[in-house]
Amino acid sequence: MQKLNFPDYTFRFKNSENKLAIFDGVRKKFVILTPEEWVRQHVVTYLLNDLMYPKSYLNVEKLLKINGLNKRYDVVVYNPDGSVFLLVECKAPSVAITQITFNQIARYNMAAKAQYMMVTNGINHYFCSMDYEQEKYIFLKELPAYKLHS
Template structure:
């Protein structure tokens, strides 16, 4: 798999029937290693190792319904009180991040009301803080580290 713009992490892999799987520490299972999954697993490790978010507050690939359509978010980080702190949208490295990517995460956030948004394709990372009062987001250099 392609080198990404994240620190180096150790992963567990499994090869079965010529399909490589990577272990997801949040879902506690092996998942097929696709380019987007490679980005998602790096991002999960980044949130745990660099940003110090507890695994217990991280949720991966859950379904939500928006305007009657079933969608799946990549990563959500909860606050200890159950509200949503951060939504992460992961794309494969070959997918460029553009306005439609931000529109997608913004639509998810209309339902989830996260304080922070992160969009990444593993090579480029974008961080935003929501300004709910003015219905917009402000770009940040990074998201804040976890504080209990």
């Protein structure tokens, strides 16, 4: 798989029906290794190892209902109160991050109401916080590390 713009991480792999699978520690199972999954696993490891987000607050590839339609999000990090802290959209490294990608995560975020959003193809990462009063993104250099809110 392609080298991504993340630190080097160690992953578990296995062959499954003549396809390579990677272990997802959040979903607790092996999943087929696609280019997008390669990016998703790097994002999850980055959030857990580098930003210290608790694994119990992460959710990977779950269904989200938006205007009656079922959509799948890549990664969500919840706050302790159950509200959404971070919404992540992952693309394969060959997929350019465009305005269409931001529109997609913005639509998802209308239902999720996340405090932060991340869009990545593993090579380019974009982070933003949401200003709901002004209805705009505020681009950031990086995501905040996990802090226990008291």
